[in-house]
Amino acid sequence: MSAVGAIVFPLARSYAAHAGIEIADDRLRADLEGRLAGAGNLSRGLFVGAALFVRAAAPVLFLGKPLGFSALSSDDREELLRRLQCARSPLLRGLYLGIKPLLTGLCYTPEFLKRAAEARV
Amino acid sequence: MSEKVDFVVIGSGAGGSAAAARLCEGGASVLLAEKGSPASTSNDALRAIGKYYTNEGLSAAMGNCLLPIPTGEVLGGTTRINSGTCLKTPKDLLRRWEAVEGFRADGFEPHLDEAWRRLKVKPVPEETQSRSTKLFFKGLDSLGISGGHALERGEDGCVGSSRCCFICPRDAKMSAEKAYLAPLLGKPGFEVACETELVSLAPGKNPRVTLRSESGTREVECKAVVLACGTLRTPYFLRRFGLGRAPAGDALSVHPATKVFALFDEKVESDKGVPQAGGLLDPDEPRIRYEGIHMPLELAAMSMPFEGRELRRWMDVHERIATFGFMIRDESRGSVRYPVGPRLPWLSYRLQDGDLARMTRAMRFLGKVFFAAGARKVVLPLNRPGSVFETAAQLQKADLSDVRAADLQMMAFHPLGTCGMGRVVDGNLKAADGVYVADGSVVPESLGVNPQITIYAFALRLAEHLLGVPA
Structure with a gap:
């Protein structure tokens, strides 16, 4: 796994699990590395910064809890994600929104969305 | 030499x-x-x-x-x-x-x-207009608002692939x-x-x-x-x-823009058809121009103002979500500087109160149009609680006077x-x-x-x- 992938993967896995989206680890790793391979240096740098921020700094900053993202309770993770999405600081929200396309792109794939639609038919 | x-x-x-x-x-x-x-x-x-x-x-x-x-x-x-x-x-x-x-x-x-x-340049023909566009027109008709029109685009052989x-x-x-x-x-x-x-x-x-x-x-x-x-x-x-x-x-002017989401009972499949197919100049505020917009499936989740399990709930019904957007002819201004050279310009922009008021006005208008078209829920592009509305009356009564520029989920393309x-x-x-x-x-x-x-x-x-x- 690439150095960037190694930093982002735990967040991507926790993010998917939190949303109740089942993705096998090897599939998630492969998709993530595929995305990273197509990303430029600027994006990769932002992914690293944002992943570290969400995983380690954001729980302290937004919830006052010195726990990693994966170690938070489900309710705390939901609240943290909500606060990241709604951060009024353009810098903080920009940092988070820099990685959101990667995380949501890994989870809410066209295949996932089609399955969700078919599940209701 | x-x-x-x-x-x-x-x-x-x-x-x-x-x-x-x-x-x-x-x-x-x-x-x-x-x-x-x-x-x-x-x-x-x-x-x-x-x-x-x-x-x-x-x-x-x-x-x-x-x-x-x-x-x-x-x-x-x-x-x-x-x-x-x-x-x-x-x-x-x-x-x-x-x-x-x-x-x-x-x-x-x-x-x-x-x-x-x-x-x-030619108008977008009806057969390639997105379902979101048609719902927008339906809502306008229902409200008796005239002026909705097919937008005109420069194209040669477009079939509505939705990836403009x-x-x-x-x-x-x-x-x-x-x-x-x-x-x-x-x-x-x-x-x-x-x-x-x-x-x-x-x-x-x-x-x-x-x-x-x-x-x-x-x-x-x-x-x-x-x-x-x-x-x-x-x-x-x-x-x-x-x-x-x-x-x-x-x-620097930019035409700040955003879009409203609406949940319908019917399938909308908003990733099909020409994304920007229909338009309307606001009947009462000429600085607001409504234009269609939607995202391909792989970007749909990114653009919703939700996260976590709440985002999942919305993405589960994604095929029933319509979107339509607007942009503002801004009075606000910004600037560009290059402290570290041309590759990473520093862009600054302050959304002034007048333009902010136009943004909230336009959101409310689009929500009203979507409800008139039969929407079950409308989502305003606000990164704060209280962005989801279940009836037109609820939306009409909502107090948006405390919305700040920092709450808006916007982009600018011009x-x-x-x-x-x-x-x-x-x-x-x-x-x-x-x-x-x-x-x-x-x-x-x-x-x-x-x-x-x-x-x-x-x-x-x-x-x-x-x-x-x-x-």
Whole structure:
């Protein structure tokens, strides 16, 4: 796994699990590395910064809890994600929104969305 | 050893491509240098953003809000990644611009017409309009609001692939390189150099430029240089080389834009059809223009103002979500500076109270239209609790007076004005001896319409001026 992938993967896995989206680890790793391979240096740098921020700094900053993202309770993770999405600081929200396309792109794939639609038919 | 051509054009967007082509068609030798490369089609929007958007799509203005401003770094410039919508310059603005010496509205309009023809502009036919667009029209009809119309776009063979902003898989969009450059490729005296950057520029009667690519540097002498690097990059060169009647980089207008989401009982499949197919000028506030917009499936989740399990619930019903957007002819202004060079410009922008009020007004209007079309829920693009509404009455009564600019989920697609005509460049778009500008930066004020036709027209007019064609 690439150095960037190694930093982002735990967040991507926790993010998917939190949303109740089942993705096998090897599939998630492969998709993530595929995305990273197509990303430029600027994006990769932002992914690293944002992943570290969400995983380690954001729980302290937004919830006052010195726990990693994966170690938070489900309710705390939901609240943290909500606060990241709604951060009024353009810098903080920009940092988070820099990685959101990667995380949501890994989870809410066209295949996932089609399955969700078919599940209701 | 220095090369010699008649004209050097830097940038291949709407302005650069049109200027280069018209100069060549007028018999001049032209070298067009473009920092990006030609695009190849694909069905992967994330890949397209990473490869063909400036700074991998990570350009954003900050101030009292976060405002992503995507532009293109690719052959064809931002026209390769825009929605293709074409609207002519409002006549009242053309008349106002006559205050700039050398500009005449009746001398500009033929160039608007020329660009319109060259781009094969036509209304979006009903069969390729997205379902979201049709629901928007249905809501307007239900409310008795007239004025909704099919938007007009430059296209040749569009089938509604829905990827206008991510490189059309059929190459059907009439972007700048397709409309203006492709017909001239191979013509003697016309060269397009991709992956080539401007390094230095010396103005004068015979200006000189230094260009750099992977294969080395080139020194070129010419009769005139046309800078067409875009609103967010051309000011760098003017500031760096001390060009322009006033410092470039201020008076940035952007048309802040966003979209409203609506959940219906029926299937909407909003990733199908032309995303920007319908429009309406607000019946009561002429600074608000409604235009359709939606995202490909792989970007749908990114654009919703939710996260976590709440986002999951919305994505589970994604096929029933319609979207429609709007943009504001902004009174707000921003600026661009380059503390670490041209590759990472610092964009600032403050959304003023008047424009903020227009944003909330427009959101409420779109929500009302969607409810009138039968929506079960409407989501306003607000990053704060209370953005979901279940009835039109609830939306109507909602107090949005405490919405702040920082709460808005917005983007902006039309940066303009940083080298404004009459301020930085003169009425003939001249910045200095032998140096001219032809891109969105010369548009003197916020347009209120999609700007590409205006930019093409400025460039065509400049080219004729350089060729000595009487206005």
